[in-house]
Amino acid sequence: MKRAAILGVGHYVPSRVVTNDDLAKLFDTSDEWIRQRTGIQERRYIEHDGIGSSDLAVPAVQAACENAGIDVKDIDAIIFATLSPDHVFPGSGCFLQDKLGIPCVPAMDIRNQCSGFLYGLKVADAWVQTGMYQRVAVVGAEVHSTGIEFADRGRDVTVLFGDGAACAIVGPTEREDRGIIDIEVHADGSGAKLLWIEAADSTQTPRMQQRMIDEGTIWPSMNGKQVFRWATDKMPEVARSVMQRNGVTNDDIKLLVPHQANMRINEFVAKKLELPADKVVHNIQKYGNTTAASIPLALSEAMAEGRCGDGDLILFAAFGSGFTWGAGLVRLGS
Secondary structure (H helix, E strand, O other): OOEEEEEEEEEEOOOEEEEHHHHHOOOOOOHHHHHHHHOOOEEEEOOOOOOOHHHHHHHHHHHHHHHHOOOHHHOOEEEEEOOOOOOOOOOHHHHHHHHHOOOOOOEEEEOOHHHHHHHHHHHHHHHHHOOOOOOEEEEEEEOOOOOOOOOHHHHHHHOOEOOEEEEEEEEEEOOOOOEEEEEEEEEOHHHHHHEEOOOOOOOOOOOOOHHHHHHOOOOOEEOHHHHHHHHHHHHHHHHHHHHHHOOOOHHHOOEEEEOOOOHHHHHHHHHHHOOOHHHEOOOHHHHOEOHHHHHHHHHHHHHHOOOOOOOOEEEEEEEEOOOEEEEEEEEOOO
16 A cells, blocks of 8 residues: 655635625625624635636646646546536536546546545545555635625625635655545534525426525525534544544644634634644635635645645644535645
8 A cells, every 4th residue: 555645735816806895895794794703804706707616726736736746647536626616517627627638537526515625635545545546636626706695695604705726636655754644534414404505406396496596595504603613513523533543742733724614713623622823724814715625725825835844744624514524634745
């Protein structure tokens, strides 16, 4: 069995910056209200119609390949995590594969929402360990801005989300002291309807109806209190699990890179884990919640800023719709 490692990371965000004040012009909110509850100051939206999640993924994958010192054509598998695919079908991984110019490379979409990157990383780890693939692009990419409701009814969800993409290239390493150490993921479908989009609904004929538009079930809905409670319970629980199983202490951790859903959640999780603030990565203030892209985007920025590098031990943690959650330990370097 080969050991798998993150060979390189890269990210891309659209150029259009949307501030809290911009949103306050569209519905009843304010910069103070959003910052106090979420820590978000601004987010990025696509510049115009016609840009999908696979389009954002292209420069993110190219940047990750450059960081890994490989050519895009060296990629031999794609795992695409998204809750905002370009189309209902086929998967966005197929669109990305075509745009990257790597025909016949397998492409698999996964739908684990905010935990999607960790689920994808776990699959890539297994593929590389067994020798099935040598260069797996694990992509998280989202275009949220075209699927949120800019009205008072959708305010609590709309203020959270932004567009963006990030990628990690996973491949084998000969170094025993580097690579993906452990990833643990979970799900509990009893919470599925606490954070979801009800329509379109394939149990109905037709699956999209005018009443769904009128009732607003085509937009995301969230029970914020329940999501906060679950997230602040499950993220530290699973993080402790992977740490204890691998004999890792807080002193060993260079950085906690959590999913960027809400800065208050991440501060609460760090407090439960007894990790100091300087060991926690936050970039939600700039980008909002980019769902499956948030962890690799935060890692990519932290590496570019010199906050972590070769030999450093990184702790990942995520919680999202499904409910799904997970944590992982990775020693950077290849």
